[in-house]
Amino acid sequence: MQTQVGIVGAGPAGLMLAHLLHLRGIESVVLDTRTREEIEGTIRAGILEQNTVDLMADSGIGDRVKQVGSVHHGIELRFDGRGHRIDFEELTGRAVTVYPQHEVLKDLIEQRLSDGGEIRFGVSDVRVEDITGDTPTIRFTDNDGTEEVLHCALVGGCDGSRTQTRPLIPSPDVRQDHFRQYPFAWFGILVEAPPSSEELIYAHHENGFALISTRSPEVQRLYLQVDPEDSVDNWSDDRIWNELHTRVAGDDVELKEGPIFQKSILPFRSFVCEPMQHGRLFLAGDAAHTVPPTGAKGMNLAIADVYILARAMGEFFESGETTALDSYTATALPRVWRAQHFSWWMTSMLHRMPQSSGFDLKRQTAELDTVTRSRAGRTLLAENYVGTPLY
Incomplete structure (x- = not known):
């Protein structure tokens, strides 16, 4: 040939x-x-x-x-029980799909x-x-x-x-x-449910990170930060939903539950x-x-x-x-x-590191607050998220 x-x-x-x-x-x-x-x-x-x-x-x-x-046209960074929107359209004139x-x-x-x-x-x-x-x-x-x-x-x-x-x-x-190996993993689920949010939610919480993502109008992809040695067998459906509600808490967001049909653990590196x-x-x-x-x-x-x-x-x-x-x-x-x-x-700002102290969690919250308060900070995040030139 x-x-x-x-x-x-x-x-x-x-x-x-x-x-x-x-x-x-x-x-x-x-x-x-x-x-x-x-x-x-x-x-x-x-x-x-x-x-x-x-x-x-x-x-x-x-x-x-x-x-x-x-x-x-944006994402939400969520911390201290409140959401903070990063508006891609306003900051860059661009979007993601x-x-x-x-x-x-x-x-x-x-x-x-x-x-x-x-x-x-x-x-x-x-x-x-x-x-x-x-x-x-x-x-x-x-x-x-x-x-x-x-x-x-x-x-x-x-x-x-x-x-x-x-x-x-x-x-x-x-x-x-x-090479860098991160000391945590994502526990991911696929669930039959309508979207909980029109845009992705990246949530920082003392229990660990959570992500509210989507696949289609009928199927959603949700993640929780877990130990890389954890097992899907340790997570019942009730435990998953309780932890998601805890980490994405707030009156301005309502998680839509449904049948979970896939569970997996994704290592980070x-x-x-x-x-x-x-x-x-x-x-x-x-x-x-x-x-x-x-x-x-x-x-x-x-x-x-x-x-x-x-x-x-x-x-x-x-x-x-x-x-x-x-x-x-x-x-x-x-x-x-x-x-x-x-x-x-993004990973270091949003995830709880092993043995994190109260100081570490407060510092992360301050960093998130700095980024979301500042137009320059929001623009830096938005420009990188929507993508820099191919070369």
Whole structure:
């Protein structure tokens, strides 16, 4: 098999990269160990920055997100029993759109297949070789058991946080891994109920953080801060609702209860790989970095990565020029680190740290009060939440 770009991973990064390359007339093959049903059935959060929505629309896959996505013009920071709205529209003239990740993937897969592009679902034994030569190869077993070899000029490592492509960058001689594990996790539930709020509520409380989020008019996503060693078995439905009511207390908000049909615990960590490239291999999305979900940056960072990467690959195939490819890491990383800082800031400001004292809780409340009182503080938060330029 021959193609111009071999892409490992059919998540948001891999599929969007393939789509943007197709628009430039560049051929690619996308490989993933999961089936199409598994990819489209993995329920993930989806808060899309304005830049992401604009790119989807400009590249021809924005119809559904415009039709059914829920545009949010602000969020609420809640502390001391009161809500404080951050008005994105007033402060930035921009907004975010709630549109789950699996819906983005459905849009990308449908467009890819309608364009005649190739996605190999359900492959196994994927091995990327010769990334420092001119013609890398990707060996894999197709879903019918056939051994295949894909020859390409460039490789996109877009295979998520459990990546097999990142280790191909030698460590520590070339690769430096920056890692932070947070001392708490999110206990998440999916509930059949109408929305409790028109916009997301980020609540700070002495018992810990809580988030009131949404998936659709009928299904809501709610989170509680818990110990990372906690178990879903420790949380009855009654205990969940009691704790949510406690942490999001106030006369101005009414939590809508309903049947809980999914419970899970999400660990918190930050990670950045430097560099994001080696030879003919280029990492994007969670294969290169992960962020805590507090700032809603994960999928948006993946889209920003491949926007930069597709332009660089386009220059390479159109003219043979390698300047943009060579500087891919230097171009992408500043935005990655800004997102890391924003996610860390939101996380540290809103969550109760282990062994927090009364001083620590009062200091966090003062920080939240400073941010919400100050137009400059609200603007800083809003600008980062709705998304900084792609690069």
